[in-house]
Amino acid sequence: MKYPPFSTLSLNAVKSPTHVMKPLILLSFLFLLACSNKNTAPVAPPPPSLPVASVVSGTETTFQEYPASIEGVVNVEVRPQVSGSLDKVFLDEGAFVNAGQPIFKINEQPFRAALNNALAAQHAAEAALINAQLEVERLTPLVQNKVISDFQLKSAKATAQAAKANIEQAKANVSTASINLGYTLIKAPVSGYIGRLQKKQGSLVGPADAEALTQLSDVHDVHVYFSLGEKDFVNFKDQYPGQTLKDKLKQLPAVTLLLADNTEYAKPGKIDVIDGQFDKNTGAITVRASFPNPQGLIRSGNTGKIRLSLKHNDALVVPESATIDMQDKVFVFTVGDSSKVKKQAITIIGKAGGNYLVKDGVKVGDQIVLSGIDKLQEGMVIQPQKATEKVAVVRTKK
Secondary structure (H helix, E strand, O other): OOOOOHHHHHHHHHOOHHHHHHHHHHHHHHHHHHHHHHHOOOOOOOOOEEEEEEOOEEEEEEEEEEEEEEEEEEEEEEOOOOOEEEEEEOOOOOOEEOOOOEEEEEOOHHHHHHHHHHHHHHHHHHHHHHHHHHHHHHHHHHHHOOOOOHHHHHHHHHHHHHHHHHHHHHHHHHHHHHHHHHHOEEEOOOOEEEOOOOOOOOOEEOOOOOOOOEEEEEEEEEEEEEEEEHHHHHHHHHOOOOOOHHHHHHHOOOEEEEOOOOOEOOOOEEEEEEOOOOOOOOOEEEEEEEEEOOOOOOOOOOEEEEEEEEEEEEEEEEEHHHOEEEOOEEEEEEEOHHHEEEEEEEEEEEEEOOEEEEEEOOOOOOEEEOOOHHHOOOOOEOEEEEOOOOOOOOOOOO
16 A cells, blocks of 8 residues: 655645634634623622511610719717817717717816806805895884884895895706706717717817717618709609609609619618709709618718619610611611611610610611611612511510
8 A cells, every 4th residue: 555755644634624623613712701701790799688677666664873872861960069178988980879878978077066166156045045034024023113114124125036036047057057067978869870980088179169079870761862853853753643743752663772882772762852942053853762771781971873763655665786876876777668778867765675765766667677787888778587586676565
């Protein structure tokens, strides 16, 4: 078998149609693929699926706390009523005393001497009266027998009357001296706890001292004073029945006292007094609540907070987790037409648990986004999803 020359075979191979078309087809395919990728637009992600719920109205109770000061039912200053040196202090600070129990003793020697002088003056006046009466008795028959004129008898009677007056004055001086002597023993006017002792044994004390010897507090019950602003006061009293403020006080619920460490005092209190007028400087009115204190756990001068309950009827309740704070305002995202969200400012009037009580900004029936709001923007489209968990906005059952 004869083969064609090598040069002829190579030339036929180059001229073969099959070997020429394959590279051209491959290049054309790559070119068209590149053009197709450049002209194809990116596929938009689907709208986010977020839980939503409808706003409804309900009845909620909120709690407001007010700073308060605590005083005993009786809180008196113990002051000396006579001047002298303080000889004895019978009890220490913080001790409990019963009414009438001695607390201080002032040196009594000057006052006992004054009492003795007053008694001596009284005895002298009594003796003078006896002499005057004897003189009257001596002159009476002489005048009757006209031995002497009645002038001397009248003068003797006047002297007797003056002696009687001197006795009354002497008795008054004795009484005053006796009272002053009694003041040297200072007794507790009421039962209670002794405060700080401002004067120690040996100190010179007197009624004109700027500071009292101590304070005595009867704390078997305590009075807790706090202030309400005008708006809070109106809202507080308007929710209870009664024609007068006195009638409303009878309907007020018990209040809670929070101690300085924010723990609740075990016994509830009762609001029993509201001041007669608002303070012109602060625009607030003073309110008093009374609490039993049988164990003496609370002392006069303590501070704390009063927690008041305030009932809100037909309040719009929005979960705190569905809100966002921006520039001192609180916003929610409402869902409108075409499932577009809108950032809406709301006005908060209180908080109950994890919910905000809203005055305005939303209304009953509005759809709000419950979660994922940190990634939302104004006008963004979402896919509303009905909340599968407990609806965050519910009507509270009472």
